[in-house]
Amino acid sequence: MTRIVVLGGGPGGYEAALVAAQLGAEITVVDSDGIGGSAVLTDCVPSKTLIATAEAAWNAAESRRLGVKVRSSGEELGPSAFGVDLSRVNNRVKALAQAQSVDIHNRLVTAGVRVLSGRGRLLSPDAVLAECHDGSEEELPADAILVATGARPRVLPDAMPDGERILTWTQVYGLSEMPEHLIVVGSGVTGAEFASAYNFGTNVTLVSSRDRVLPGEDADAASVLENAFRRRGMNIRSQSRAKRVTREGDVVHVELSDGEVLTGSHVLMAVGSVPNTEYIGLEEAGVRLNSGGFVEVDRVSRTSVRGIYAAGDCTGVLMLASVAAHQGRIAMQHALGDAVRPLNLNAVAANVFTEPEIATVGVSQDDVDRGEVAARAVMLPLSTNARAKMQGVRDGFVKLFCLPGTGIIIGGVVVAPRASELIFPVALAVDAQLSADQIAHAFTVYPSMTGSIAEAGRLLHLPPS
């Protein structure tokens, strides 16, 4: 039986373990912080649970625009009528994350995977040492090793988190009361999502080092989001870098690189991640890391050393739970001689869970504008969509990209509430190489937001020449 050892029990590691068990391998997962990894315990699952509360609060507050009022008093409910019990919210967040971790642990054990709680380290390209939390040590011989150790928040030396008022995103769930004034440093996906979630009931200032929020996303989408943020009272400081963060009793000061000092009650540092690739024997085993410390891998998750694979955030390849899981599964399929489809980043769907959400798949407007891809594009604002009007949706659009000659769909963007769900037909079209005409031809429900996706397909139709 092929022996596989996985370092790390996040989506990269646990999804790989499930595939390896199904393919008949003898598999051990060594995980240091809890099965499910950061994705389940500190990052993806907790943040989306927090955002679910923010979304519910916004919908309630906005409901008066649709005619909802308090029955007994006859009063309309404005945003000031709603508050958030952060202690209750965070208890729910932590309980849900823990339960999800237990579920995954049970799935692994049921599938026949051995789970060791502790830290793993490579002794050689074919052996791992597990230093278990119960004080024991075990040497695990391996025919193949998967490194899926993830990443952790980047910490700036002049902005050391104290876990109380200067926080990383893993520490916010310890708060029991809403911050009076939250300063979010960093306007990447993490910063934007937290700024959006707290933009209900809290003063939020977003410090963005670039000229717009979400510099890596579609510029039209980022501009819609920025307008929505400002409309709800968020203070956005563009082209501002945080140089130093200090605490003075109950207040925090954020010194910007132009010398200005912002004062708030709490700071959330969202300035990126660093990979967990140090002190685990990678370089000693000959595994090549890039200048940022990420493990170099090819499209079937092989590292520079035969028999050692890597998956997920420790590789720095599109840091998403879905991509980590995919890389992990591919690694096991390759290691165990199953059929493998190499990773195709052009078909990855991703979503920014802000209000509104921004979902993307395939080529981007930037790729087209830079001339890297030839495409025809169409953008349809949701303001023309009947369902959006009925639902009181103010912001959003659908954008599709197709190849100029064949009309094959190669990418798209949806900005809308629940864009994460609406992007699926576009992702399917990209993966299955459907044409704009095929999208246009499929029935959509009337009225529905997806009607705008089909309409965008119709707008891309070329008349016979």
Ligand SMILES: Cc1cc2nc3c(=O)[nH]c(=O)nc-3n(C[C@H](O)[C@H](O)[C@H](O)COP(=O)(O)OP(=O)(O)OC[C@H]3O[C@@H](n4cnc5c(N)ncnc54)[C@H](O)[C@@H]3O)c2cc1C
């Ligand atoms: C705030 C935030 C929100 C996010 N939201 C989303 C989202 O909505 N959707 C999405 O797709 N992605 C999201 N992501 C990204 C997603 O969380 C990561 O891409 C995902 O966690 C990567 O999975 P992984 O398995 O590589 O690593 P992780 O989930 O980090 O798991 C790695 C595990 O390995 C353990 N480990 C480390 N070193 C060792 C060792 N030596 N031995 C044993 N174990 C070790 C770690 O403790 C951890 O438990 C979010 C990220 C952040 C920061």
Ligand SMILES: NC(=O)c1ccc[n+]([C@@H]2O[C@H](COP(=O)([O-])OP(=O)(O)OC[C@H]3O[C@@H](n4cnc5c(N)ncnc54)[C@H](O)[C@@H]3O)[C@@H](O)[C@H]2O)c1
């Ligand atoms: N919904 C999701 O799928 C989701 C959510 C969160 C994160 N993620 C993933 O995690 C990865 C990391 O995202 P991220 O947003 O954590 O990191 P990031 O590196 O993408 O963004 C960090 C931002 O902080 C800025 N910054 C750095 N130092 C600064 C300073 N001193 N002052 C002001 N700004 C500063 C950077 O310029 C950058 O724009 C991404 O690949 C993302 O896709 C995904």
